[in-house]
Amino acid sequence: MGTKQDQGKTDMVGKALRLLVLLGDQPDGTNASELSRLADLPFSTTYRLLGSLTRNGFVQLDPDSRRYRLGLRVFQLGQRVAHAHGFAGAALPVLQRVTETTHEATLLQVVDDDRVLTAQKVDGPQKYRITSDPGGHELLHSTSSGKVLVAFSEPAESKRLVAELDLAERCPNTITAREVFRQEIERIQQRGYATNDEENDPGMRAIAVPVLDSRGIAIASLATAVPAFRYSVDELTQFIPLLKEAAEELAVRLPLH
Known part of the structure; x- marks a missing residue:
């Protein structure tokens, strides 16, 4: 003692x-x-x-x-943790290939204490860049990655997050009603991807898919983020096959499970 x-x-x-x-x-x-x-x-x-x-x-x-x-x-310690978990070495080439096709930012994100943590990011060649840098946190309910991670968490954890998350308003489009959020998560579970239509940052849209383990539980999310003036939400869906293919590769590469 x-x-x-x-x-x-x-x-x-x-x-x-x-x-x-x-x-x-x-x-x-x-x-x-x-x-x-x-x-x-x-x-x-x-x-x-x-x-x-x-x-x-x-x-x-x-x-x-x-x-x-x-x-x-x-920052130095964070980089060591990232390397230890395989994010920097294993995920980076996959994210780079996605960005080479989309010419937009690609993000690998995980759940961290009821928030989204950006583990890795590759910026696109465009001048306009997003601000979610590795190590940064975002809200689960207002981001495409966050919603995907909620939808594909362990069933009990997913229900808890839907019921208990603080649905704070980030933008006029942010989902703040509990029942609307519940319905959104159900739609994401059915279609296998999530979108963010200026819900977290004005002028920014994103689309995300889960990186799933062998049980179908999300170990991470993979997202493409764009300025709203370049893509509508419907136009973003063209990247779903590319993101899903990359997510399948990451599920094998990432030492998270």
Whole structure:
């Protein structure tokens, strides 16, 4: 049984990790006062932990704005995890081939704590690019990948997500009604793909298919994302055969199951 001193150290580690998670949700960074409020920690504790994290490279401080951001050390660790799970080495060539055909961004995404985590992405050659970079999170209910991952989760988990997800409004097109979301998930299960019609970001559309294991459960999603002025939702469906073929290859390549 650990001593009170050991427990205190563990608690401080937990608080530091909480700060890192919160900073991950602030791509433009934030100040110590706001981070203290978000973490529900005393300002002195937050400031002391930020100082330690900054010295060790996990957090970066802009001296002019006094805003904190995730540091290079976090990125380096994330890259190691990605390599360890085979995303970078195994998925990249497949995503590149999809993008060579579509000339649009291709994304490999997974569920991470009731959100969508972008594990790998290949940008298209066009000037207009999407902002979902590896390591970034999106909502499950407002993205094509998220909806596919909900639809093809374990049946019990899928029901839980449909019933409990916070259907926050991201855009005017976001599905926020529980019954409408339930019906959308049922349609996705029947047709095998999901779309996002400016539901997560204005001016962006996407289509996604699941990467399925041998039981038919999604281990990841594969999506093509485009600016709305280039494709309608109906036009996006032309990429379904290509995405499904790539998803089948990824199901064999990815060491996720």
